[in-house]
Amino acid sequence: MIMSVKRAVFIDVDGTLTDDISGWEKIHLRFDLEDEMNKNVERFFAGEIDYDQWALDDVAMWKGKSYLEFQEALKNPKLRKGAIEGVSKLKNAGFDVILVSGGLDEMVKHVALSVNADRFYSNEIGHTNGILDGSLTIKVGNSKSDVIKKIAKENEYNLDVCGAIGDNVNDIGMFGQVGYAVAINTENEEVIKAANEVVYTQNFADAAQKVIEKL
Structure with missing residues (x-):
């Protein structure tokens, strides 16, 4: 019996799936x-x-x-054009879609539901009796590299056939773990060097298509 290879695309949120200021x-x-x-x-x-x-x-x-x-x-974040279409394309191509964000759970959750992502990982704010208590549970911090490796191990993803899409320096660690990394709308030289390809577009589906074509 031929076993199918489990694949995923890890996607940043702020500036990648959204066209908005950060949470x-x-x-x-x-x-x-x-x-x-x-x-x-x-x-x-x-x-x-x-x-x-x-x-x-x-x-x-x-x-x-x-x-x-x-x-x-944090309600109603502004999605980038093509965000829903791009995620749908990735899922139809056989990828799980996982959002990995250094942002805040409450906003990332809204984005994940809006685009129909499979899972999301972000940071959890602390609150007690309706008041913010000044604490934060950091799930996605300095580098996304360790997060990606942990997700891959838990879900048996072969990272060589996984992709990533992001736009900023905190996505560099994520880029280094996958088979094909696409940077979107970045001018940062470090990010450009870390990515396999850079696309300049207002339509997220264009970046998603690059991953599909290469993997």
């Missing part, structure tokens, strides 16, 4: 913390803190805020 930025703007947000951005890009610490420092600023207001701010 992090939405929350900072909702709570009028734009100046504090920009300071943490500067610290990260200056190399003073890593991605995990950046996330934890951001969440600490939200302590005491309303969880309901947090949820409201």
